[in-house]
Amino acid sequence: MTKRIQILVIGHNDNGCTPEHEKIAYETGSEIAKSGAVLISGGLGGVMRASCHGARDAGGLTVGIIPQDDPTFANEFCDIVIPSGMGLTRDFLNALSADGIIVIGGGSGTLSEMAAAYMHKKPMVVIKNTGGVSQQYVDKYLDHRNNVKILGADNPKDAVKLILSKITS
Amino acid sequence: MTKRIQILVIGHNDNGCTPEHEKIAYETGSEIAKSGAVLISGGLGGVMRASCHGARDAGGLTVGIIPQDDPTFANEFCDIVIPSGMGLTRDFLNALSADGIIVIGGGSGTLSEMAAAYMHKKPMVVIKNTGGVSQQYVDKYLDHRNNVKILGADNPKDAVKLILSKITS
Amino acid sequence: MTKRIQILVIGHNDNGCTPEHEKIAYETGSEIAKSGAVLISGGLGGVMRASCHGARDAGGLTVGIIPQDDPTFANEFCDIVIPSGMGLTRDFLNALSADGIIVIGGGSGTLSEMAAAYMHKKPMVVIKNTGGVSQQYVDKYLDHRNNVKILGADNPKDAVKLILSKITS
Amino acid sequence: MTKRIQILVIGHNDNGCTPEHEKIAYETGSEIAKSGAVLISGGLGGVMRASCHGARDAGGLTVGIIPQDDPTFANEFCDIVIPSGMGLTRDFLNALSADGIIVIGGGSGTLSEMAAAYMHKKPMVVIKNTGGVSQQYVDKYLDHRNNVKILGADNPKDAVKLILSKITS
Numbered sequence: 096m097t098k099r100i101q102i103l104v105i106g107h108n109d110n111g112c113t114p115e116h117e118k119i120a121y122e123t124g125s126e127i128a129k130s131g132a133v134l135i136s137g138g139l140g141g142v143m144r145a146s147c148h149g150a151r152d153a154g155g156l157t158v159g160i161i162p163q164d165d166p167t168f169a170n171e172f173c174d175i176v177i178p179s180g181m182g183l184t185r186d187f188l189n190a191l192s193a194d195g196i197i198v199i200g201g202g203s204g205t206l207s208e209m210a211a212a213y214m215h216k217k218p219m220v221v222i223k224n225t226g227g228v229s230q231q232y233v234d235k236y237l238d239h240r241n242n243v244k245i246l247g248a249d250n251p252k253d254a255v256k257l258i259l260s261k262i263t264s
Numbered sequence: 265m266t267k268r269i270q271i272l273v274i275g276h277n278d279n280g281c282t283p284e285h286e287k288i289a290y291e292t293g294s295e296i297a298k299s300g301a302v303l304i305s306g307g308l309g310g311v312m313r314a315s316c317h318g319a320r321d322a323g324g325l326t327v328g329i330i331p332q333d334d335p336t337f338a339n340e341f342c343d344i345v346i347p348s349g350m351g352l353t354r355d356f357l358n359a360l361s362a363d364g365i366i367v368i369g370g371g372s373g374t375l376s377e378m379a380a381a382y383m384h385k386k387p388m389v390v391i392k393n394t395g396g397v398s399q400q401y402v403d404k405y406l407d408h409r410n411n412v413k414i415l416g417a418d419n420p421k422d423a424v425k426l427i428l429s430k431i432t433s
Numbered sequence: 434m435t436k437r438i439q440i441l442v443i444g445h446n447d448n449g450c451t452p453e454h455e456k457i458a459y460e461t462g463s464e465i466a467k468s469g470a471v472l473i474s475g476g477l478g479g480v481m482r483a484s485c486h487g488a489r490d491a492g493g494l495t496v497g498i499i500p501q502d503d504p505t506f507a508n509e510f511c512d513i514v515i516p517s518g519m520g521l522t523r524d525f526l527n528a529l530s531a532d533g534i535i536v537i538g539g540g541s542g543t544l545s546e547m548a549a550a551y552m553h554k555k556p557m558v559v560i561k562n563t564g565g566v567s568q569q570y571v572d573k574y575l576d577h578r579n580n581v582k583i584l585g586a587d588n589p590k591d592a593v594k595l596i597l598s599k600i601t602s
Numbered sequence: 603m604t605k606r607i608q609i610l611v612i613g614h615n616d617n618g619c620t621p622e623h624e625k626i627a628y629e630t631g632s633e634i635a636k637s638g639a640v641l642i643s644g645g646l647g648g649v650m651r652a653s654c655h656g657a658r659d660a661g662g663l664t665v666g667i668i669p670q671d672d673p674t675f676a677n678e679f680c681d682i683v684i685p686s687g688m689g690l691t692r693d694f695l696n697a698l699s700a701d702g703i704i705v706i707g708g709g710s711g712t713l714s715e716m717a718a719a720y721m722h723k724k725p726m727v728v729i730k731n732t733g734g735v736s737q738q739y740v741d742k743y744l745d746h747r748n749n750v751k752i753l754g755a756d757n758p759k760d761a762v763k764l765i766l767s768k769i770t771s
Contacts, residue, residue, distance in 0.1 A: 097679070097680075098673060098680050098681060098682060099681055101682065111408055111409075133681075158665075158682060164698050166605060169605060171604050173604075173605050174604075174605060174606055174640075175605060175640055175663075175665060175682070176608070176699070177667070177695065177698075179695060180519065180521075180522055181518065181519045181522060182502055182518040182519070183380065183518070184353060184357075184380075184519065187355075187356065187687065188353075188687075191671050191684075191686065192683070192685065202407035202408060203379045203382045203409070203411070204379070204383060206406060206407070207376050207379035207380055207383070210372045210373070210375040210379060211353075213372045214373060214376070215352075227407070227408070228407055237397070238371035238372045238375070238396070239396070240372070266509050266510070266512075267497075267504060267511050267512060267514045268512055268513060270513065302512075325513075335436060343435075343436055343437055343471075344436060344437060344494075344496060344513070345436045346530050347529050347530065348526060349525065349690070349691055350687065350688045351671055351687040351688070356518065357518075357526075360502050360515075360516050360517065360518050361514070361515050448747065449747075521694065521722075522694040524694075524718075525689075525691040525694065540744075540745035540746060541720045541721050541744045541747070541749070542717070544713065544745070545714050545718055548710045548717060549690065549691075552690050552714070575713060576618075576708075576709035576710045576713070576735055577618055577734070578618075578710070580710070
């Protein structure tokens with residue numbers, strides 16, 4: 096296997112995403128691209144769109160795995176689209192496609208992706224002070240199994256650095 | 265559509281399920297069967313197995329939706345088995361197959377099912393004092409969307425009564 | 434495992450289903466119910482609906498696994514509905530949920546279910562002279578692997594008898 | 603949407619793939635890469651591996667959508683791996699991810715992908731004289747709906763040219 100490193104970015108979609116979240120997501124996408132990793136996302140709006148935007152502006156490669164069976168639903172910054180046709184069940188595909196995950200705020204969709212990622216023992220880094228469902232899990236485990244501790248980072252640059260250290264270690 | 269009412273029971277699997285959880289799950293399955301509803305579960309061990317056991321002993325009908333592609337992995341109290349072949353992604357199938365959900369303790373798998381159910385606006389009742397990931401959500405919403413408030417019940421009988429009132433209302 | 438025998442009926446949906454197909458599907462559902470087996474189907478129209486109708490009239494139990502995430506799309510003869518939310522990808526769930534399969538005519542959806550069933554080595558019986566994509570495979574294999582020979586039967590009664598003999602052998 | 607053109611190559615896996623199939627698949631991957639399109643495949647052996655090999659040698663980008671939930675099962679020529687964790691049900695993901703499809707021989711898995719692609723009205727080109735399940739469909743429709751006529755091409759170069767003309771028209 097000689098595949099590239101794949102980093103999933105998850106968090107607030109259009110519903111709940113503030114300009115501040117978008118800025119953080121854009122920078123996260125940019126840092127991922129600069130590292131040479133591929134950005135995976137859910138391919139729609141909010142944090143997904145902003146992170147793809149940032150990655151593309153930095154010359155990176157972006158993959159969007161969307162609920163619909165039609166690629167035209169993907170945001171305009173996806174280079175490759177996987178139109179899963181599985182509805183929100185695609186949250187598990189996102190998690191499975193990640194070598195590591197960065198979380199920015201988020202609602203129940205983000206929570207399902209974190210749970211899926213945790214069950215598959217994927218490293219996760221939450222960007223601190225971005226609100227939503229993810230904050231309560233910084234430095235904690237999702238359940239009693241202690242599969243993977245969810246880490247925190249102060250900003251996009253640190254988050255990418257940290258997740259890369261967990262992926263390659 | 266003249267389908268029967270379908271109630272999903274989720275919670276601790278073999279890892280984390282105590283005799284007390286099993287007793288509660290057994291009674292929950294029993295109450296579901298007595299109400300005439302069909303019990304849906306993830307078809308494996310712990311709370312899944314005990315609730316199927318209770319439902320069958322009370323003359324009910326049980327459906328197990330399992331991760332594997334081979335029905336022999338299902339517990340011995342499933343009347344019908346859906347061997348999804350989708351791994352843990354089947355958590356979404358469980359949630360989608362429910363008219364309402366009863367939660368008994370639970371780990372990260374339970375959390376992914378609750379998140380999936382919440383996104384699809386399914387009524388949920390957590391049995392109180394059963395620990396795990398679900399307790400913190402009693403009388404709360406999973407996120408800022410306020411889709412469906414997660415309710416609490418003191419015991420299996422009340423839980424089934426409450427979920428039925430939410431399904432048929 | 435003490436689950437019941439599960440027989441999947443596939444074939445023409447609303448598009449392509451003639452009154453003759455419906456009559457055959459109704460009788461097939463009826464024979465399945467009389468045998469004590471559970472009828473699994475795709476839960477929608479055409480052969481799916483008619484077979485559910487026949488099974489229910491004969492006192493049987495019917496399960497519909499549908500593409501939509503909303504159970505109200507199922508036909509009115511389904512006792513249990515699995516609203517997969519996966520679109521036509523649910524064809525694989527149908528095949529996986531079968532101990533054996535009876536085929537009545539059919540188009541490309543039926544072909545995908547036959548291919549899925551063949552890969553998972555499920556016994557299949559085609560009712561002869563029902564047209565569609567399935568006729569060409571009577572007494573043949575789907576590919577060079579010779580996984581399972583697809584059998585033919587002259588009528589619903591013989592088809593159910595034959596598939597049961599393959600399931601329990 | 604500004605995604606790249608995505609061409610799926612399907613056909614014999616390790617079981618059934620001859621050196622001649624591999625040569626054709628390699629050239630097909632190479633032609634896809636030269637056209638600037640992304641190669642999508644099932645990410646495993648046989649035609650999948652050889653087409654990825656050809657695409658990578660020509661400087662192209664390759665995506666493998668595999669049945670397993672672990673990316674290490676992908677062949678060594680995949681740049682991006684989607685470890686679906688869905689078993690062979692991933693055949694539908696392959697079809698949905700394609701703007702157009704090129705078929706080289708193939709068994710029952712290829713047939714399920716063709717059926718899935720046909721239902722979603724994706725253009726398909728079969729490379730002639732490559733045997734397997736696909737040859738019988740050249741210049742034909744999979745069923746009575748006449749969704750999309752399956753085309754034939756004499757060689758990889760013509761196949762890529764033809765599928766591109768169908769995608770962009």
